[in-house]
Amino acid sequence: MSPQSRLAHARGRPRGRWRMPPLDPADADRADRLYRAQLARAVPALVLIVALLLGLPAVFALWPHLDDLRLLGVPVSWLMLAALPYPAMALLARWQLRRAERVEER
Numbered sequence: 001m002s003p004q005s006r007l008a009h010a011r012g013r014p015r016g017r018w019r020m021p022p023l024d025p026a027d028a029d030r031a032d033r034l035y036r037a038q039l040a041r042a043v044p045a046l047v048l049i050v051a052l053l054l055g056l057p058a059v060f061a062l063w064p065h066l067d068d069l070r071l072l073g074v075p076v077s078w079l080m081l082a083a084l085p086y087p088a089m090a091l092l093a094r095w096q097l098r099r100a101e102r103v104e105e106r
Contacts, residue, residue, distance in 0.1 A: 037103045045096035052088055056081060 066077040
């Protein structure tokens with residue numbers, strides 16, 4: 001056990017559920033507006049992720065010949081399934097994060 005952990009345990013902390021301190025009405029109103037603005041900005045990113053994840057099976061169903069096409073000996077459909085969603089989701093997450101931060105900076 002590290003000395004840091006022993007120190008933390010020795011101090012003792014109050015048991016029970018942590019509760020957020022109440023905000024004054026002006027801050028609560030601002031937090032509510034911020035929450036709603038960020039939620040509104042999150043919807044397009046969520047729709048794009050769902051379209052990506054549901055769109056890939058649709059692409060495979062519409063174009064079954066993608067299994068026959070090969071790139072470096074690997075079927076193109078496998079490459080699309082393995083390499084396309086993760087970078088796309090990472091880019092969407094970064095895009096959404098920047099949009100949410102812009103709302104906070106206002």
